[in-house]
Each structure stands twice: as C-alpha cells, then as structure tokens.
Amino acid sequence: MKKKYINKISLVIVLIALSVVPFLAKAAEVTQEQIKGLDEQVQDIKEDVLDLTTELSLLEEKLLFPSNTQVSLFVSLDSGKKFVLDAMQIKLDDKVVAKHLYTFKELEALRLGGVQRIYTGNINTGDHSMIASFLGRDASGEQFKGVADFTVNKAVGPKFVEIKITGGDSADQTISFQDW
Amino acid sequence: MKRNVIFIAAFFCSLSSYAASGLKDVELRDLYFGEVLFYAYQDKYFEALERLDSELIQYYRVDESNLDPLSQNLGQAEFSVGDIELQYRMDKRAGKAIQAVLGSGINLAMRNQAALQLARMYFRKNDAERALYALDLIHNRVDMTKYPDKSVDDLRGVEPENFKIDVLYLRALAYISTGQFTNAVEILDSLRNEKSIKGYVLYNLGIALIQAQQELQGLEVLDELGMLETQDKNLQALKDKANLKIAYRLLDSGNAEQARIYFQRIRLDGPYSNQALLGAGWAEAALDRYERALVPWTILHKREKTNHSVQESLMSVPYAYGKLQAYGKSANMYAEAMDMFAYEISRLDDSIKAIRGGKFLEALVDEKSRQDENWVVNLRELPDAPETRYILDLLASSDFQTSYNNYRDLADLKVRIETWLANLKVFEEIIDIRRAYQEPLLPIVGERFEKIDARAKLRLEQRNSLADKIKNILIAPRPDFLATADERLASDRVTAFEQYIAEHPGKVTGEQIYRVKRLRGLLSWRLQSEYDQRLTEAYDHLLSLDETTEAFKKRYGSFIRTRQAATQSYEGYQSVIRQLRTGLFSAQRKLKGVMAKQGRFLETMAENELDRRRKRLEDYQIKARFALAENYDRVTKADQDKLIEEQNQLREEKQKQLELEKEAQKAEESAPSAEDSLDKGSSILNNVPAN
Missing domain, CATH: 2.60.40 (Immunoglobulin-like)
Incomplete structure (x- = not known):
C-alpha cells in the first residue's frame, strides 16, 4: 500500500518536472550562419515566386486583355x-x-x-x-x-x-x- | 567594434531607398518603366520587379526591339533590376544583375553607380573586403575605343550629385570594418565639412581615432559632435550618443567630475536619456554625493519599468538612501523593487508563453500593425502579444530585422501564391466558358467565311485584271476596252451585220450597207472622241474601287485576327497553366518549410532575449533580497545598539543609584543616627557658652 503511494507521488513529481522542464529550458541560440543560410533560402523562394509571377502576369494579360482590344x-x-x-x-x-x-x-x-x-x-x-x-x-x-x-x-x-x-x-x- | 560597425551601417539604412539608389532623376521614355518607378518609389519592390521583368522579357522577345520605347530607358531599366532586387533583399540575384551592368556597354557614370551599389550590398552583408574591391572598380577613364561613334559626354554620363562623397564615406566605413583605422581617419577627416553627413562623419571619425589609439583626439571629435547645433532628430540622437560615450569613458577612467558635464548635455527626452540619468547618478555617487545622486535616479525611478536603466535605478535609489543611513526608507524601497521585479518576471513568463503559443508571429504579420511605422507600439496592443518593451533592442538589431523582413516577405509571398492559385482556377473557368461559346460557332463562321472569301478572291482578281487593262491602255490605247455595255452590244450587232454583208453581198441593198457603215462610224466616233474622258473616268473608278478594296482588306484582316483571337482565347493555355500551377505548388511547399523555420528563429531570438532579461531581473531580485536583509540587519543592529545603549544607561543609572545608596549606607553606618546627631547637635549647642 505504502509502495503504491510512493509510486504515485513519484509519477506526479515526474509529470510536474516534465511540464516545467520545457518551459524552463532555454531555446538554443540562433547563429549568424543559420540566419545567413536561411536568408539565402528565402532569396531562392523570392526568385522562384518572382519568375512565376512574371509569367503569370503575362498570361493574365494575354488572356484578359488581348492586344487587339x-x-x-x-x-x-x-x-x-x-x-x-x-x-x-x-x-x-x-x-x-x-x-x-x-x-x-x-x-x-x-x-x-x-x-x-x-x-x-x-x-x-x-x-x-x-x-x-x-x-x-x-x-x-x-x-x-x-x-x-x-x-x-x-x-x-x-x-x-x-x-x-x-x-x-x-x-x-x-x-x-x-x-x- | 561590432557595435560601431552596426551603427555606421545604420546610416545607409536610414537613407530613403530611392535616395540611396540610382532610380532618381530618371528621364522617362517608356510608360511601363514609369510604372516600375511608381512602385519602386513606394517601396513596393515585388510589384516593381515583377513589372520590370515582364517589360524586359517582352523587350527581348520582340523582333525589332529598337522600336520598343523601353529601348530609350534600357540602360536605367537594366540598372534598376539590380537596384530594386537589392532593395527587395535579393542580394544573390542583385549581385549578378549589377555585375552584368558593370560588364555591359552603358556609360561610365552608370557603371560607377553599379559598382557603388555592389559595394553597399557587400558592406550590408558584413563583407567589407569585397566592398572595398567593388569600390576599386570605380574609375574615371572613358574608353573611346569600344564606342568610337559616341561622344565623350555620352560615354561619361552624369553621376548623381553626392556620388563622390558616398563613395568616400563607404570606403571609410569599410576601412573601419577591416581595421584600417588610419586610412579611415584620413578619409573621414577630408569629409568633416560635408554638411549632409557631418554628424555621421564626426561620430565615425571619433570612433576611428579611438580605435587607432588616438583616444584624446577621438574624444575631442566626439566632443565637437556633442556640441553640434542641429534640429535634425537623428543628429540630435547621435549627439546624445556621442556625449554618452564620452561621459561613460570618463566615468570608467575615474573622472566623475568631468563625466557629470557630459551627462548633463544629454536631452531628458531623447533615446539615451535613461542611460544618461543613470550615469549622472553614478557620477555623483562616485564623488560620495548621494543626495545629489538621488536627483537623476529619482527621475529615472518614475519612468517605464521595463527599461533596463530604470530597473537598475530601482536598486540604486535605495542604495543611495542606505548610504545616507536612511535604512528604513532604503529597506522599504528594496521591498518595493522586489515586488516590481516579481511582477515583471511574471509578465516575462507570460510573454514567453505567448511566444510559444505562436502569438508573437501572428502579431508580427498583423496587417493592421504592419501598415503603421509604429508597428512595435501597435504590437503591444494586440491581445496576448508578448511585452515588446523588453525586446526593443532585439527588434532593432540587424539579425532580427533580416529575419523579420524575411518572415514578412514570406508571408506576403504565401498570400500571392494562394491568390495566383485561385486566379488560375478562374482563368480555367474563363477558358472553358470561351471554349463552350466559341467552339460551336467557329465552324459555322468558318463556312460562311469560306464562301465570302471565294467571292472576295474573284472580285480581287477582276479588279487586278481591270487594273492591268487600264495600265495597258495607257501604253497602247484601246478605245473599245472603254465601251459601255450598250455600245458593246451595238458593236456586236453591227459586226454581225458586217459579217452578213460580207457573206451575202447580193442580198443587201446599198442603203443598208451605207447604214451599217454609218453605225460603225458612229460607234467609233463616240469611242474615239470620248476616249480620254472615259479613260480618266475609268482610272477614277479604279481608284474608288481601290478604296473600297482597301476597306474590305482591313475588314478582312480584322476578321482573320478576331477569328484567330477567338481560337487563341481558349487554345494553348492548358499546358502553360499546368506548368505554372506545378511551379506554384512547388514554391508553396518550399515556402511553408522555410517560413516555419524563419518563424522559429524569430521566436527563439525573442524568447532568448526575454529569458536574458528575466535572468537579469532574477539577479536584481537576489541582490535586492540581500540588500534588504542587510538593511534589516542595520536597522536591527541600530535598534539593538540603541537598546543596549538604553540598557547601559539604565544600568549606569542604576549603578549610580546603587553607588549612592551604598555611599548613603556607608555614611549611615559610619555616622550617628539623625536623632543622635540632633542630640549631638543640641548638646553641642547646649555646650556653647552663653555670652
């Protein structure tokens, strides 16, 4: 009976610890290299979307506003x-x-x-x-x-x-x- | 060192985009390029780039591109590609575009501007070495051999007004970044009198001199900046920064009396006022003048409690009271400070929770807050948003700004992709509607057109035949060609008569022969005499026919184009739309991943900053607790001392009383009793002889 009670207490302690640990855990620092690397990926996406948008705008113009009208x-x-x-x-x-x-x-x-x-x-x-x-x-x-x-x-x-x-x-x- | 460089770079960031770029003073020759500028001037770089790319694509696709009005602005357009890409933070692509401009045959001024732009880009990316390399590409030699047909002025071009100053200033900054302080000092010294950048030059010159081990001269220059008369808000802030730098340097070197003067120069409502008030208090404290130290600290004490200097003042004010032996007040203030720190720590915890719950990212891309320059202030007012006052320094940092701008750009691109995907659906619907309408109609129209086309061809052939005839008549006159239908019929009948007379000469009379000859003569006379007039009329009719033919041809061409447009309005889009949709989905997938990563970076940076501030507050809390305990000790010790003193006094009094009592007792014991004394006295008196 006593052992069971101790086990329950241990479980509660572990659960409390688990809920507190992530909150207390400090997030890892973001390094300059990480920022730079991600910045380059963002630039690639910008380039992709920009190229697509240019094509889409030309398509839109051709479709909605044909040159003869x-x-x-x-x-x-x-x-x-x-x-x-x-x-x-x-x-x-x-x-x-x-x-x-x-x-x-x-x-x-x-x-x-x-x-x-x-x-x-x-x-x-x-x-x-x-x-x-x-x-x-x-x-x-x-x-x-x-x-x-x-x-x-x-x-x-x-x-x-x-x-x-x-x-x-x-x-x-x-x-x-x-x-x- | 890094701090200085970050600050210096801020000058370039503070320039408005178009002022920093080559896009100003463009002489406009193309409406669509004007539209590109319209967006670029509003800092809408995506729109500007998309239109510019479309324009350039169309320009390079057409056969006679020299007829396109863009050819007049082509140099600027190609330069603008790199320029706007740079503003849109697409450094990689901008670099390529600028390199292309550097290598192409445009004028020297444009190439030099491109080199400066490239140097700025490298400098912004903390690559000062490459920035210096790009600046070395700027030169003044015009190469006439490549373009012998152009004038020197054309090849030289016109540089913007401040171009040379910009080049020198950037070179100086790059020298500071690469540790070449003496070179930087030399350049900055030559720019000291440039009004437009005077404050920035003085600040950087001061820093460069200090870094070049010429501290005294450096402080003198900063002092000059500290006394600069200006109404410009940025320069006023720079002045305060210079004064603050000198003041803390003097305070650190033990010259508190002198430091006070510099602290006093700093405005009480500027961005550095809190640091100045704190420093002014410490300068007084260093001179053991705690009553005076309390003056700036008390002002600071009442300010916004999230500020680092204000939080320090929560500790320094009770410290001063402690020094003035007002232990009770000091202890009370330490207790108040502890309550405040506890409250702020709980707010920081809530903020960290809000960040982890995604509220920070939501607030960052909130459309309402984004449209205002004070978006950081607005951020605070959003429900559940973290306390941004704690992350103001972080928000202003270059790393955070890069990540924040990227996140916002990605959020913007996400919306654009979603919009285009929705638009593609609409395009397909339009195409389907057009197909459903046009497809059954076109064969009927085609059939009718074929008939009209056949008739038109016949008529055109007839016209050509007539035109040939008229042309031939002009060379060899043929009046019969100009006979009317009646005349032609009459002529045919006369010919028949003539034939009959020739074949049956005996069956006709002389009178009949005479009449036939007369008729022939009459016809010939009419045709010959009216020939010129008829020829003129025929020519006029041909011209009139040509007008009608021309109108018909136009109509014919217009119909062909309309029919073609009708076919093209729904044909040939499927594969293009499919490809574009695939491209959009692929970009959307990539964007989702990168955006999540970028968001995590922002959250981590904010969380770490809040955590750092939290730890600092916890440190203060511990210090305050010790100081409070110490004060209580002092108060208790003072009370105890007082008690002991009182007890000692009491004891002493008692002792004295005891001693007195003892003495009295002794006196009592050694002397006769009072009665005895009286008796003695009376006996003495009695023994006195009476005179």
Whole structure:
C-alpha cells in the first residue's frame, strides 16, 4: 500500500518536472550562419515566386486583355510640390472605368516621376470618347477640380494613353493627353 | 567594434531607398518603366520587379526591339533590376544583375553607380573586403575605343550629385570594418565639412581615432559632435550618443567630475536619456554625493519599468538612501523593487508563453500593425502579444530585422501564391466558358467565311485584271476596252451585220450597207472622241474601287485576327497553366518549410532575449533580497545598539543609584543616627557658652 503511494507521488513529481522542464529550458541560440543560410533560402523562394509571377502576369494579360482590344491609361504628374492630387476619375464612352484616391506615398511616387497605370481594359477598334477629371488642392489648401476630354482612337494594336497633369502650386493645373 | 560597425551601417539604412539608389532623376521614355518607378518609389519592390521583368522579357522577345520605347530607358531599366532586387533583399540575384551592368556597354557614370551599389550590398552583408574591391572598380577613364561613334559626354554620363562623397564615406566605413583605422581617419577627416553627413562623419571619425589609439583626439571629435547645433532628430540622437560615450569613458577612467558635464548635455527626452540619468547618478555617487545622486535616479525611478536603466535605478535609489543611513526608507524601497521585479518576471513568463503559443508571429504579420511605422507600439496592443518593451533592442538589431523582413516577405509571398492559385482556377473557368461559346460557332463562321472569301478572291482578281487593262491602255490605247455595255452590244450587232454583208453581198441593198457603215462610224466616233474622258473616268473608278478594296482588306484582316483571337482565347493555355500551377505548388511547399523555420528563429531570438532579461531581473531580485536583509540587519543592529545603549544607561543609572545608596549606607553606618546627631547637635549647642 505504502509502495503504491510512493509510486504515485513519484509519477506526479515526474509529470510536474516534465511540464516545467520545457518551459524552463532555454531555446538554443540562433547563429549568424543559420540566419545567413536561411536568408539565402528565402532569396531562392523570392526568385522562384518572382519568375512565376512574371509569367503569370503575362498570361493574365494575354488572356484578359488581348492586344487587339487592349487599352491602358496612365497618369503622370508634373506639378509644383505644394499641389496635392486627391483623386482621379476616368470615363470612357460615358462610363466610369476608373476612380482612384491617392495615398501620400502614391502622390510622392508620382511627384518623383513614377507613372500610374490607372486602367487596363478592352475596347473595339475605332474612336472612343474619354473624360479625365481630378480633384486636387492648391498651396492654400483650397480644393478644385480639373476636367479634360480626349478621343481615343483604337487601332488593331494595343492602345496606351498618358494623362498628364501639369502646373505649378496653384489651381493652374492642366490635363493633357499623349498617345504612345 | 561590432557595435560601431552596426551603427555606421545604420546610416545607409536610414537613407530613403530611392535616395540611396540610382532610380532618381530618371528621364522617362517608356510608360511601363514609369510604372516600375511608381512602385519602386513606394517601396513596393515585388510589384516593381515583377513589372520590370515582364517589360524586359517582352523587350527581348520582340523582333525589332529598337522600336520598343523601353529601348530609350534600357540602360536605367537594366540598372534598376539590380537596384530594386537589392532593395527587395535579393542580394544573390542583385549581385549578378549589377555585375552584368558593370560588364555591359552603358556609360561610365552608370557603371560607377553599379559598382557603388555592389559595394553597399557587400558592406550590408558584413563583407567589407569585397566592398572595398567593388569600390576599386570605380574609375574615371572613358574608353573611346569600344564606342568610337559616341561622344565623350555620352560615354561619361552624369553621376548623381553626392556620388563622390558616398563613395568616400563607404570606403571609410569599410576601412573601419577591416581595421584600417588610419586610412579611415584620413578619409573621414577630408569629409568633416560635408554638411549632409557631418554628424555621421564626426561620430565615425571619433570612433576611428579611438580605435587607432588616438583616444584624446577621438574624444575631442566626439566632443565637437556633442556640441553640434542641429534640429535634425537623428543628429540630435547621435549627439546624445556621442556625449554618452564620452561621459561613460570618463566615468570608467575615474573622472566623475568631468563625466557629470557630459551627462548633463544629454536631452531628458531623447533615446539615451535613461542611460544618461543613470550615469549622472553614478557620477555623483562616485564623488560620495548621494543626495545629489538621488536627483537623476529619482527621475529615472518614475519612468517605464521595463527599461533596463530604470530597473537598475530601482536598486540604486535605495542604495543611495542606505548610504545616507536612511535604512528604513532604503529597506522599504528594496521591498518595493522586489515586488516590481516579481511582477515583471511574471509578465516575462507570460510573454514567453505567448511566444510559444505562436502569438508573437501572428502579431508580427498583423496587417493592421504592419501598415503603421509604429508597428512595435501597435504590437503591444494586440491581445496576448508578448511585452515588446523588453525586446526593443532585439527588434532593432540587424539579425532580427533580416529575419523579420524575411518572415514578412514570406508571408506576403504565401498570400500571392494562394491568390495566383485561385486566379488560375478562374482563368480555367474563363477558358472553358470561351471554349463552350466559341467552339460551336467557329465552324459555322468558318463556312460562311469560306464562301465570302471565294467571292472576295474573284472580285480581287477582276479588279487586278481591270487594273492591268487600264495600265495597258495607257501604253497602247484601246478605245473599245472603254465601251459601255450598250455600245458593246451595238458593236456586236453591227459586226454581225458586217459579217452578213460580207457573206451575202447580193442580198443587201446599198442603203443598208451605207447604214451599217454609218453605225460603225458612229460607234467609233463616240469611242474615239470620248476616249480620254472615259479613260480618266475609268482610272477614277479604279481608284474608288481601290478604296473600297482597301476597306474590305482591313475588314478582312480584322476578321482573320478576331477569328484567330477567338481560337487563341481558349487554345494553348492548358499546358502553360499546368506548368505554372506545378511551379506554384512547388514554391508553396518550399515556402511553408522555410517560413516555419524563419518563424522559429524569430521566436527563439525573442524568447532568448526575454529569458536574458528575466535572468537579469532574477539577479536584481537576489541582490535586492540581500540588500534588504542587510538593511534589516542595520536597522536591527541600530535598534539593538540603541537598546543596549538604553540598557547601559539604565544600568549606569542604576549603578549610580546603587553607588549612592551604598555611599548613603556607608555614611549611615559610619555616622550617628539623625536623632543622635540632633542630640549631638543640641548638646553641642547646649555646650556653647552663653555670652
């Protein structure tokens, strides 16, 4: 009876010890070599996924926007630093095809010379009316709107149009279009 | 040494990505390259790389690539590949891309920038030797022999404004890392007046001088930095760091009085204020001025309790009170400190448990916290997340940052792969729908087209025949070719009459012959006289026909393309999709393994750091317990001493009393009783002769 009782106590002690040991056990240190080795593996995966994504994007474009119907609209900015572009809207054949609200980072990227692809879609060959409008703020913070229209002449190949907002810091912004 | 190098490297990390890269001031000639920049400038490197790779693939696939607008930006595009890959921490591939740029025929400025970029990459990877090698590739010689048709200006290109300074500065840092301190001092000394990097130059110059055994000069330079007037937050922090470095060096060398001055220069709200307050207290303590030491320590004592310096102040404040013999207060404060340490240890235990439960990794990739620059602060607010205040130093360390960024990138890639796998299903559905719609239609359309095509071919042949005829008429006039249908019928009838007259001359009258000749003459007259006008009209009609033919050809071509596009809209995708899906699954499998490993590394690093902090708190706890006991001893000893003193006093008083009593007793024993005395006195008095 006594032996059985002692055995039970020993079992409880062992169980407690087992539950405490992993908690107390310190995790092994991570070495520089391990970090470096894993970093290289991460780079390999990045390379794989990047290559696959490039192929997939080309496939997607081919599938969804065949070159004979493809139209892409781009927005660029060449304005004063104090002009803030808040939003942009594009109408194609009297239908709103793109609306965009700009984040601080996007605006900075546009100011630095980046170009935003705001819309990619499909249209038939021939003429299509396009209206581009924007909402912006001048140096004093006053909000204003700019609108301009353009005729997109779609031929057999893909069509690219750049919508360029140009001006200073004030409400003197103009929209111009360039066929590429 | 390592600490210094880590700090120095932080300067390059502190530069905004585009400022550090060659991607600024790009003259744009291609919209898609502009889109690449749009993403790169927002630090969205994966998107930028994916678009850039697509653009370059398409550029190299087309036959007349010189007609592609990208050809105008090709140099920058190829340079950007390595540049963006570097920003996306794909050092291996970036290295190859940059090496390719170095070897290609672009201008010298671009090649030099590529070499600098390569050097930065090696330096970031703690390979200063290779960084120096890459910097040696930068030169100023323009090779005209390779491109004799280009001008010197074209071949030289334009270097960014701060290029030379960047090269020199990086070279100095690489020299420090490789222990060539004298060379580093020489370069940094020449950069002392460069405003854009002045603070960093002074700090590194100070460190290099100290390492080059010129401690006095090094401290002088750090002192100059310590007094720099600036509003820049980073430089203010650097100033504090320099002052702190000097102050602790002076304190360690026993010059506490001087150290106090440097501690006082450090801002009370900067990142080094806690260390400064702690050091200022120790400087006073070293001069045995414990009341003064209590001033900074008491400020520190009230601050966030997870900070290492604050935790030390929990021990130093009661220590000072102890020194001032306020043992009771000291003991109470040690007891409070022990409670605080116990509480913090339990929080650390909870944090370690949270890490082991996977909460740390969940918090790290939490989308809400990631979008904010203060993600570490946000991390604390997430339920069950570990206490991040204890791992702030770890979070800022290069190893943790590498692992953390990798983990985040992997989490991002995981989502991308899942999205693409879902997209592939949708693509297949689109293809199936297209096939179901197009496949039955195409044969019917084909059949109709064949008929139209046959007619079109016939008509085109007719047109060509007419065109040939008109061409021939121009050389040898043939008015009959321009006769109208009526005229041709009339001419045929006249010819028949003429034939009849020739065959039966006796059966026709002279008048009839005359009339036939007249008719022939009339027809000939009309054809001859109207020939020029008819020829012009015929030519105009041919031109008009050509216009119609041209429109028809366009329509024909458009139809052919549409039919081809209709076929291609569902044909030939199966194997491509299958291959891509296999690739995605394979990448997903690899990613899963590496991500788990990377997660474990992060958890281990955090856990070990928390464990280290826990042990430190346990040490403090033990020390506090001993100090408390010591204080109790002192208090008890003082009480005992007081008691003993009181008892001694009591004893002494008693002793005195006893002695007095004894003396009185003695006096009593040796002298007659009072009555006797009185009697004696009265007898004496009685014996006095009366005058």
